[in-house]
Amino acid sequence: MKSIELFAGIGGIALAAEWAGIETVAFCEREPFCQKILNKHWPDVPIFDDIKTLDKKALEERGIDVGAIELITGGFPCQPYSVAGKRKGTEDDRDLWPEMFRIIEEIRPTWVVGENVANFANMELDRTLFDLESIGYKGRAFVLPAAAVEAPHERMRTFIVSHSNSVRRNDRGNNRQERQIQGERHRNDKKNQPEWFGRLDRAREVRAVFPNTNVERKGENYNQQFTGFCEEHRGRWAVEPDVGRVAHGVSNRVDRIKGLGNAVVPQQIYPIFETIMKIERGEITC
Template sequence: MKVLDLFSGIGGFSVGLERAGFETAALCEIEDFPRRILKKQFPEVHLYDDVRLVTADQLRADGIGPIHAIAGGFPCQDASVANTSGKGREGINGARTGLWSEVARLAASLRPEVIVLENVPGLLSAGFGRVLGDLAEIGYDAEWRVIPALSAGLPHRRERLWIAAYPCGSGLSRLVGGKSILESAEAALPQLGDEAAGSWRSLDARLGSLRGRDGVRVGMDRPRLKACGNAIVPVIAEAIGRAIMERHIMEAA
């Protein structure tokens, strides 16, 4: 299944979904530092910079397609309880979180088999009804679940809202073992998370600069810290991808 990875950041979605058997068809990220990471880690994948300029026609012109899945952690700043800018929480109507509409626009024209999204739990009280309404308007059902990084055994809570959407009546809506896609994914995380947690402990032991112990100012690490803070947890995307692939294979059979 070929995935269009929007708001790609440093590529967490693509890392996780590729582990589950997906193929990254294209990436889209506007910030300079993450774009440099993506160019290094995904050198053969087409990288767009502005989601507002990505269209089905442009993808076809660039030889990209078909698109079976859209994934993205669209901006959370206007929905986050951590927003202390003084402008208030504008939610889905904000300039940044409102970029959700670009996901809906692309989904309406590309008609992917599945859409996987990530945002902060604050979105639930900051315009989530519009997200569900937009999906319903273009013919998609949705399920959603708050899944923390702790579920994968990682040493930080990091609660995030995960959404899986698929065309109404799609085989992806079927329950497997009495569980939906996101329920299946969360149930699988303890096993998948063992490797992720081990990798984190290894990284934490080596990167003293993250804590300033080696005398390097944390400010010098700020672009990397910001990129990590904005990234999704890849193992959760992997678990969701595996649950999707399981149902996709069942439907094909």
């Protein structure tokens, strides 16, 4: 399976996808420091620096077979929804879900996996799911903690997993306007919230939804992949990061802290990709 990752950061999602056997064929990431990390670990994968200009044509010009892309992933910016921010949601200029949705609509992958802060589930989750539904995707959301995969911090995150069957994927024209009208109607009707909308029982949810996954063994490779960030690796999770919280003249220290702070914990999202691959192999049903 081939994937493109939007808002890639330092590649936490791509690393988890790689563990599951998914090949990332393109990144979209604007921060120079994060681009350096991506280039180090995936030197042959092209990086696009502007989500607003990324489209099917731009991908094809870089030699990417768009028709082979079966998965689009992305941790779209969380500032509009984070409890640490002003929580303006769709009124925030940094709300880039519409750009991610535009790319999904144009490429039409089989799978879409999105990531955001936990508070996203209480603000704009319904809009996102109804947008996807309007173009033929069925989705579900999970609020999962990093602690569920034995990380020493809670780090709640909302993960959106959506799937489109081949019939709807191939439907490019006749019913698009009707689906968009239906999607808009849903977005304006708060009474139509999905039964799984809102905060879930996080600790049990990850085990119930993604049983029999081998997240723990994947953690052994995490430190090896990001050796540039820490000088020592004591066990799978460091108690405290070796990169300090205050910049004392060390080059890239602030960039490193920012990159790590925005990163997706690979072990946290890995069960989703492993389950997707099991579905694709016919081992389980969707």
